[in-house]
Amino acid sequence: MSLKFDMGTFTAIMGPSGSGKSTLLQCAAGLDRLNGGRVLIAGIELDSLSEQQRTVLRRDSIGFVFQAFNLVPSLTAAQNVELPMRFAGHRPDAYEVAQALAEVGLSDRADHRPSELSGGQQQRVALARALITRPAVLFADEPTGALDTTTSRDVLERLRFIVDRHQQTVVMVTHDAAAASYADRVVFLADGQVADTIDQNPTDRQANAAAVAARMTRLER
Numbered sequence: 001m002s003l004k005f006d007m008g009t010f011t012a013i014m015g016p017s018g019s020g021k022s023t024l025l026q027c028a029a030g031l032d033r034l035n036g037g038r039v040l041i042a043g044i045e046l047d048s049l050s051e052q053q054r055t056v057l058r059r060d061s062i063g064f065v066f067q068a069f070n071l072v073p074s075l076t077a078a079q080n081v082e083l084p085m086r087f088a089g090h091r092p093d094a095y096e097v098a099q100a101l102a103e104v105g106l107s108d109r110a111d112h113r114p115s116e117l118s119g120g121q122q123q124r125v126a127l128a129r130a131l132i133t134r135p136a137v138l139f140a141d142e143p144t145g146a147l148d149t150t151t152s153r154d155v156l157e158r159l160r161f162i163v164d165r166h167q168q169t170v171v172m173v174t175h176d177a178a179a180a181s182y183a184d185r186v187v188f189l190a191d192g193q194v195a196d197t198i199d200q201n202p203t204d205r206q207a208n209a210a211a212v213a214a215r216m217t218r219l220e221r
């Protein structure tokens with residue numbers, strides 16, 4: 001497959017279980033090594049980098065959010081958000097952490113531990129943590145997979161916001177047509193290939209969801 005994710009755009013990746021969505025994301029984010037082909041991020045070929053350079057690129061330019069929130073249970077929301085700064089050897093900047101939490105609407109939950117937060121709030125903490133380094137691209141693998149409709153909407157609106165407001169790039173795997181309706185483009189995978197793409201207007205969510213659902217039924221046949 002050959003795919004390009006333009007800066008400041010939101011792409012949804014869909015397709016049946018086992019079609020290669022997570023593999024695509026892991027390869028694109030430099031978490032998996034390729035057997036063939038190339039991945040370029042902001043013009044830099046991942047394969048040309050040393051292991052250490054890859055780590056730095058992943059740390060500074062790439063964010064990743066998973067279906068399981070992967071928060072550290074013993075740390076507060078703010079401390080979880082600080083982690084990437086600590087890993088990078090920087091002193092956590094309290095202002096930036098507060099900003100990141102404000103951006104996901106959690107200013108009043110900074111001192112709560114994950115067990116004291118709802119699923120949607122936990123996922124928004126994970127999002128704030130992924131965004132604290134202001135990555136050029138955020139990869140999200142079913143970020144709303146474990147959330148109900150209302151909390152999903154919160155997370156999706158945040159993703160849309162960082163694309164529109166900060167020109168960050170979002171690539172999100174989802175099984176849900178309503179989640180995909182927030183994207184500028186939907187890419188359908190089947191058996192490791194791109195089966196179809198739809199360009200859509202993200203403000204027209206109902207029509208998008210209907211079109212995506214119709215396309216899913218057709219591809220599954």
Ligand SMILES: Nc1ncnc2c1ncn2[C@@H]1O[C@H](COP(=O)(O)OP(=O)(O)OP(=O)(O)O)[C@@H](O)[C@H]1O
Binds near residue numbers: 015016019020023
């Ligand atoms: N580490 C691995 N080693 C070998 N095969 C793998 C590995 N990870 C995934 N696969 C295979 O690659 C294919 C694509 O898997 P992938 O996890 O990318 O699917 P997916 O589209 O994300 O599915 P789902 O919707 O169930 O998450 C599957 O056939 C899977 O069994």
Ligand SMILES: [Mg+2]
Binds near residue numbers: 021022023141
């Ligand atoms: Mg997957």
